[in-house]
Amino acid sequence: MKLVVEGLCKSYQRDGTKVLVLEGLSFEVNQGEFVSIVGPSGCGKSTLLKCIAGLEGSDEGLVSYQGNGDSQRPLCSIVFQELALFPWRSALKNITFGLEELRIPKRERERIGRKYLEMMRLGGFESFRPKELSGGMKQRVAIARAMAVEPYLLVMDEPMASLDAITAQRLQMDLMEIISQKGQSVLYVTHNIPEAVFLSDRVIVLTERPGRIKEEVRIEESRPRDLAFKLSSKFVGYLERLWKLLS
Amino acid sequence: MEATLLKGIFGSRKAVSALSLLAFLSLWEVGSKTGILSPVFLPAPSGVILVLLDMISSGELWPHLFLSLKRIFWGMLIGVGLGWIVGMATGLSPVIGAVLNPILACLYPIPKVAILPLLILYLGIGEASKVGVISIGVFFPVFINTRSGVKGVDSIWILAARSLGASTMSIWFKVVLPASLSYFLSGVRLGSGIALLLLVTSEMIGANSGIGYLILSSADLMLTDRLLAGILITSLLGLLFSYTLDLLEKRLPFN
Structure with missing residues (x-):
């Protein structure tokens, strides 16, 4: 099953005025795909995840899971940023x-x-x-x-944000292996550009609030990937491109 | 040699505590025996213990103790049960909270002893009024603590449970309940002290049995050693409750 997000809008009421957090987001996560979402702080990434997981409703637009699947299996589960x-x-x-x-x-x-x-x-x-x-x-x-x-979809909200570099590096390697082996679809939110490039098939860059899709970067490298990819000039090329998009 | 012995004794805090208690009792004993303390008003601890042993061997103590324990058991059971249910309900449901909180906030500051005559009027002078006043006294700390425990449950746990497909019932019983358990238990701890207080008080007002009655009737006859034996029993009961709760708390999955 694939996740389809179409024209998602979400706003909050703050002191009587409406604050738009997400503005017309549309994207898909195909079966077995690893998609990362990166963007500046406060661009509504966590809100997006909650909408996708059905923990919050949206104002406009649609979040759906399409395709044939076993109805007993849950559609999505979340790994939270804080310790849950x-x-x-x-x-x-x-x-x-x-x-x-x-x-x-x-x-x-x-x-x-x-x-x-x-x-x-x-x-x-x-x-x-x-x-x-x-x-x-x-x-x-x-x-x-x-x-x-x-x-069907594993949603991860900055799962490595609180870990030290060495621990995070090990976990990244294991995650890469496990996710690729199982063919698990993942939607991954992070601030960490190298992490996003290393793990993902596609990286979606969001703008500042209200969050819109600025660009989508496809990482052309088959998974599972190893350390060699992280040290390659190709990897650095992707980093450069994403950093430029975010600055 | 002497220095190491002292160090050995004082090095262990438990030994220091035991010595402190022993010293206090010895001073009291010596004071009473030498007549510095009037044996009528403050009999020696050994005398109190002898009276207590006498009451145990003659069987005089058991009906009093049994009735007191029965009253406190039912009072605690009802008070803790209701306190927990109402605390969970008001903590979980803002609507139930809005309905019950103002009423309970008005009732809370009333000294529970003040309600006792009313309860005697309603329920008679027998067991029901005593159990009733203990229940009411225990209810409030359990209710208030459980409610703040429930309100303080980290919302990330509830989100995590929901994202793992938990139903509302599962969230109540498998997340909110264990997460608020330590608050609940400290409410029970506070409640057990109040229960003891209300037990003795209610047994002093229109009763012919129980530890409270034992204490008051001994005072009427100037039997200070019997009176102190009664107080000693309440102290032991308090220690027993606190020890039982310590055991329960240690078995909590949090620790």
């Missing part, structure tokens, strides 16, 4: 939260939960509580939790 793990649940139980909602039997839930923990390289940390895990590990659990419900 449940501190009263263990790592495994955090991951199985969404599976409980899908009424999957306990044994099956735990099997799936363990599979995703292993996948995020956290095997053996099943019973650890969030506060016993490092920042990078917590974000891995959060990613596993969102992926475990097997959504």
Whole structure:
């Protein structure tokens, strides 16, 4: 299934006046595609994600998922920027939260939960509580939790913003491998241009508020990608182009 | 040798606490025995303990203790239950909050003892009025704490649960409930102190049984050692509640 966003507009009431946050956004995320959204602070990226996830309604326009699919599978799940793990649940139980909602039997839930923990390289940390895990590990659990419900679209809101450079680099590499292997569709919001270029098939650049699409840059490099791509002149070329668009 | 011994004893805070308690009791004991403290007004701790043991072995204590525990149990159960339900409801639903909050805010400052005569008028002098006043006293701290716990639940957890497909019921019971549990428990802790206070008070007004009655009737007969034994029991009950709550809190998944 693919995500189709058409003419999305969203505004907020602030002191009686209307503040336009998103103005006529249209784009698609095809099955298996990794699309990043970059833009200056306050361009409405987080609002866009909430509209797409159905956590907020839009004023105008349409968010839809098109194509044939299993109606049991959730359309979308989110990895949040802040830490949104449940501190009263263990790592495994955090991951199985969404599976409980899908009424999957306990044994099956735990099997799936363990599979995703292993996948995020956290095997053996099943019973650890969030506060016993490092920042990078917590974000891995959060990613596993969102992926475990097997959504058509995985939405990620600056998942690496709070991580140090080394931890973020490792997580990027693992994410690249896992996402590419599974053919997972991802919509990724970030401030970090190199991260967007490294991970994405397409990078959508938004303007300042109200957010409109300024340009879309296709990253012509097959996935999974490795460190060599990050060090190539092609990579630097994309960085230059995006930085120019954003300055 | 002596220095290391002192260091060994005072190095452990638990030992210091035990010594402090022991020193206090010894001073009291010596004071009473030497007649510096009048044994009529302040009998020696050993005397109080002997009276207590006597009351235990003669079986005199048990009916009083049993009735007191029964009253406090039902009072706590009803007060905590209602406090939790109303706290969750007013915290979760702005409409229910708008309806109930002003009424409860008016009732909250009333000293609960002041309601006791009214309850006796309504419910009679028996068990119901005592259980009732304890319930009302326990209700308020549990209600207020649960409500602020529910209101303080980080909205990111609710968003995360919703994005994982959680129903409203799931959000209440699997997110809001565990997230507000520590607030709820500190409400119960406050409530247990109030319960003890109201138990003893209500047993002093028109009762012929219970720890409160034991204390008051001993005072009437100038039996200060029995009176102090009664106070000792209330102190032990308070410690028991607080210890039980400590255990519960440690078992909370937060810790």
